[in-house]
Amino acid sequence: MKIKKTKHRRIRWGRVAAYLLLLLGTVAVIYPLFYMLMNSFKPGTEIIHYPNRLPSHWVLTGYQLIWSQLNLPRLFANSLFLALSVTILNVVLDGLAAYALAKIPFPGRGPLFGVMLGTMMIPSVLFLIPTYIIMYRLGWVPGFQALIIPGAVSVYNIFLLRQFIRQIPSELVEAARLDGASEPGIFFRVILPMSRPALGTVAILTFMGSWNDFFGPLLYLNTPELWTVQLGLYQFQTSVPGENAEQIWAAIAVITMPLVLLYFLLQDQFMAAFANVRFK
Amino acid sequence: MAAHSVWTQIRRHYWGYLFMAPWVLLFLAFGLYPLFLSFYLTFFNYNFINPADQAFVGLGNWVAGFGDPLFWHSIFNIFYNQVIFIALTLVIGLAIALLLQTITHFGRLFRTIYFIPTVVSIVVVMTIGGYLVSPTGPLQGYLVKWAIMDKAIFWKSELWLSMPVLALINTWKWFGIETVILLAGLLAIDPQLHEAAAIDGANSWQRFWKITLPMLNPQLFFILVMNGINGLQMFVEVYMNFDLYGGIYHQALTPVLYVYAQAFDKSNMGYASTLGLMLAAIIAVMTAAQFRFVQRDVE
Numbered sequence: 416m417k418i419k420k421t422k423h424r425r426i427r428w429g430r431v432a433a434y435l436l437l438l439l440g441t442v443a444v445i446y447p448l449f450y451m452l453m454n455s456f457k458p459g460t461e462i463i464h465y466p467n468r469l470p471s472h473w474v475l476t477g478y479q480l481i482w483s484q485l486n487l488p489r490l491f492a493n494s495l496f497l498a499l500s501v502t503i504l505n506v507v508l509d510g511l512a513a514y515a516l517a518k519i520p521f522p523g524r525g526p527l528f529g530v531m532l533g534t535m536m537i538p539s540v541l542f543l544i545p546t547y548i549i550m551y552r553l554g555w556v557p558g559f560q561a562l563i564i565p566g567a568v569s570v571y572n573i574f575l576l577r578q579f580i581r582q583i584p585s586e587l588v589e590a591a592r593l594d595g596a597s598e599p600g601i602f603f604r605v606i607l608p609m610s611r612p613a614l615g616t617v618a619i620l621t622f623m624g625s626w627n628d629f630f631g632p633l634l635y636l637n638t639p640e641l642w643t644v645q646l647g648l649y650q651f652q653t654s655v656p657g658e659n660a661e662q663i664w665a666a667i668a669v670i671t672m673p674l675v676l677l678y679f680l681l682q683d684q685f686m687a688a689f690a691n692v693r694f695k
Numbered sequence: 696m697a698a699h700s701v702w703t704q705i706r707r708h709y710w711g712y713l714f715m716a717p718w719v720l721l722f723l724a725f726g727l728y729p730l731f732l733s734f735y736l737t738f739f740n741y742n743f744i745n746p747a748d749q750a751f752v753g754l755g756n757w758v759a760g761f762g763d764p765l766f767w768h769s770i771f772n773i774f775y776n777q778v779i780f781i782a783l784t785l786v787i788g789l790a791i792a793l794l795l796q797t798i799t800h801f802g803r804l805f806r807t808i809y810f811i812p813t814v815v816s817i818v819v820v821m822t823i824g825g826y827l828v829s830p831t832g833p834l835q836g837y838l839v840k841w842a843i844m845d846k847a848i849f850w851k852s853e854l855w856l857s858m859p860v861l862a863l864i865n866t867w868k869w870f871g872i873e874t875v876i877l878l879a880g881l882l883a884i885d886p887q888l889h890e891a892a893a894i895d896g897a898n899s900w901q902r903f904w905k906i907t908l909p910m911l912n913p914q915l916f917f918i919l920v921m922n923g924i925n926g927l928q929m930f931v932e933v934y935m936n937f938d939l940y941g942g943i944y945h946q947a948l949t950p951v952l953y954v955y956a957q958a959f960d961k962s963n964m965g966y967a968s969t970l971g972l973m974l975a976a977i978i979a980v981m982t983a984a985q986f987r988f989v990q991r992d993v994e
Contacts, residue, residue: 521711598710627816
């Protein structure tokens with residue numbers, strides 16, 4: 416009785432310390448984003464002279480300047496077009512390949528899967544130069560097809576989807592086959608609806624990777640009409656300190672907030688996309 | 696008879712080949728063919744703007760590559776950066792995952808917040824981070840105010856500071872992913888293991904080293920291999936903050952930045968291909984070593 420009481424009353428200092436440390440981490444994560452938003456609403460001279468203070472008066476100068484100096488709707492349309500094309504192609508084509516690897520016992524399946532896993536280990540730097548030369552010879556530079564066509568499939572996504580589709584009972588597939596359903600019919604009517612969580616993961620990873628990509632567009636979309644948001648923003652970066660200060664902060668706020676909002680809407684899917692990765 | 700049955704199988708499951716066709720065709724065109732082209736180019740001086748100038752140089756590019764001090768400097772730079780980056784993210788990621796496991800409230804809120812930097816693009820992260828650590832930024836401001844530093848430092852022109860500062864900024868972006876991966880691993884550990892060890896008299900420090908860490912081996916292994924493959928190919932971070940040769944001392948020259956500079960600044964496509972293959976070989980050796988030594992511990 417006595418023991419129980421003291422245990423109940425004791426403050427758990429370990430737990431308090433844990434909360435304090437986690438709070439400290441929260442500040443470290445939030446502060447840079449707060450800093451970005453705060454500076455995006457400042458007049459240019461204040462950004463240069465008092466970068467670490469709250470604005471004395473909040474202005475939209477930066478946002479007005481990027482609106483007039485860049486074709487923002489065009490940048491967003493380009494980024495969306497690129498990211499959505501790659502995402503839709505990956506969901507369908509990776510899904511089909513994963514279904515074949517998981518449920519269709521075609522001869523040669525094992526060795527083919529082995530080759531695919533091996534290609535995951537090839538560092539992408541190997542493709543940088545030869546792919547650029549191939550695209551250049553094809554006349555695809557600059558052009559979206561240079562990023563969309565090679566990016567239409569991904570071994571990593573196929574691998575993730577295969578793991579998921581393998582867990583769908585084979586009886587379901589067999590029953591559909593006995594009912595006379597074609598393989599594409601089984602894929603679209605049985606496999607796709609049942610794989611929605613895994614397809615969501617693939618869609619999120621692909622969309623985010625494409626939206627945030629800088630190197631690909633730098634190589635293949637380096638002309639104002641094809642600029643993505645990431646490349647458009649980069650035009651304000653100069654080596655002259657203080658130059659374009661207003662535009663830089665407004666521009667990075669504009670390209671960051673859509674994805675952060677999307678993340679808050681779909682946070683469980685985002686985290687699941689990263690939590691379940693491992694080799695096996 | 697056997698051949699006949701294989702043929703029957705192939706015909707019966709032809710949809711399998713059709714479904715695999717997009718990957719196979721794209722891999723042949725934009726995977727296998729570039730690999731051969733890359734290797735082929737290492738024997739030539741080649742410039743894609745004037746392809747007619749192509750000249751066979753034998754092993755010249757390879758000899759030059761092995762003897763190129765800038766290439767080895769870039770290899771040293773990226774390892775210097777990655778050792779700091781991996782140490783920082785692993786310690787912070789694991790510490791936060793362990794803290795998240797001990798608390799009873801707001802766990803979901805904390806995880807949500809820590810994961811935000813993952814969705815912020817590297818261009819944005821480097822822009823914000825660059826300002827925060829700049830000589831006029833808040834970080835150095837407070838360090839000088841609290842007399843931890845004498846005066847503000849221009850880190851982009853410091854020989855030994857450029858790579859650690861980039862590693863620090865990258866830590867902000869990536870520790871959240873490692874937290875989520877490691878927390879998933881922690882939650883999968885059977886609590887009975889800890890209870891049994893506690894009954895046997897093991898304290899929490901011993902349990903951490905003998906139970907928690909070994910059980911997290913698959914996650915740690917994944918993080919190490921992925922960092923090895925991706926981290927060693929750092930480009931945007933240095934491209935944004937430095938010139939194409941990594942600053943005045945080449946202190947931020949990474950191998951991929953050097954490949955890029957050789958290809959698009961010097962128009963040496965053949966030499967750039969050679970350097971790319973050399974980097975890929977180094978990454979392959981690293982990955983193989985990790986598979987051999989880290990994975991062996993799992994069993």
